[in-house]
Amino acid sequence: MNEIAPRRTYTSPLREAAAQRTRDAIVAAAAALFAGKGYAGTTIAEIAREAGVAVRTVHTACPGGKFGLFREALDAASSLPPVRDPAAEGDVVERVVGYSVDVLERTGPLLSAAIEASGADPVMREFAEETIRDTRENAATIAEGLAASNLLRAEVSVDRAADVLFAVVSPQMHDMLRRRCAWSVTDYREFVVRTLRSAVLHP
Numbered sequence: 001m002n003e004i005a006p007r008r009t010y011t012s013p014l015r016e017a018a019a020q021r022t023r024d025a026i027v028a029a030a031a032a033l034f035a036g037k038g039y040a041g042t043t044i045a046e047i048a049r050e051a052g053v054a055v056r057t058v059h060t061a062c063p064g065g066k067f068g069l070f071r072e073a074l075d076a077a078s079s080l081p082p083v084r085d086p087a088a089e090g091d092v093v094e095r096v097v098g099y100s101v102d103v104l105e106r107t108g109p110l111l112s113a114a115i116e117a118s119g120a121d122p123v124m125r126e127f128a129e130e131t132i133r134d135t136r137e138n139a140a141t142i143a144e145g146l147a148a149s150n151l152l153r154a155e156v157s158v159d160r161a162a163d164v165l166f167a168v169v170s171p172q173m174h175d176m177l178r179r180r181c182a183w184s185v186t187d188y189r190e191f192v193v194r195t196l197r198s199a200v201l202h203p
Helices: 013-037 044-051 055-061 065-078 092-117 122-148 158-168 171-180 185-199
Strands: none
Touching (some): 013 092, 092 122
C-alpha cells in the first residue's frame, strides 16, 4: 500500500514581506486613530479604511481584535528609536528625565487613550491600572537611584521623591502639558527637571 506523501508547505518571501507591510500599515493606522480619536471612538472599520484594506483583512492580519491592535501599536511605539540621545548630554538628572520624556513622546498619546477609555471598557481599565502600577514602580526605581547617588535632600524620603516623579513624569501630566496646553517637548522636559531640582534634590 502506497503511503500518502505529506503536503509540502510553501512559503514565499515576497508574499511574507507583503503581508508584513499590510500588517504594519494596519498597526500604524490604528495607532494614529487611537491617539487622535481615542480608543472607544475608533472602530475596526475606520482602521481598515485608514490603512486602505478591507475589514476582513484587519481581522485576518491582526486576530487579537481592537485591544490586540492597541497592544501592537503600543509595542511598535515603544520600539521606535529615540528622538534624541538622552545619555549624550546633561547631568544624571537631565539624562534620567530625558529618557523618561522620550519614552512618553512615543507612547504617551496611546497611554492617555487607554486611561480615558478605562472608565467604560473593563479590558482597558485593567490595562490602565497595570500602566499606572508600572509608572509608579519606575518612579520608585528612579528615586532609589537618586538616593543611592546622594542626590536627594535630607528631609526628602525615597517614597516622597517617587511620588513627585510619579506625578510629573506620568502619561496624564505629559498629556495635559504637551497636548492640551501645547507646550513644546523642550518646555516640558525643562519643567520636569526644574520641578525635581526644587522639590526633591540638593540645590
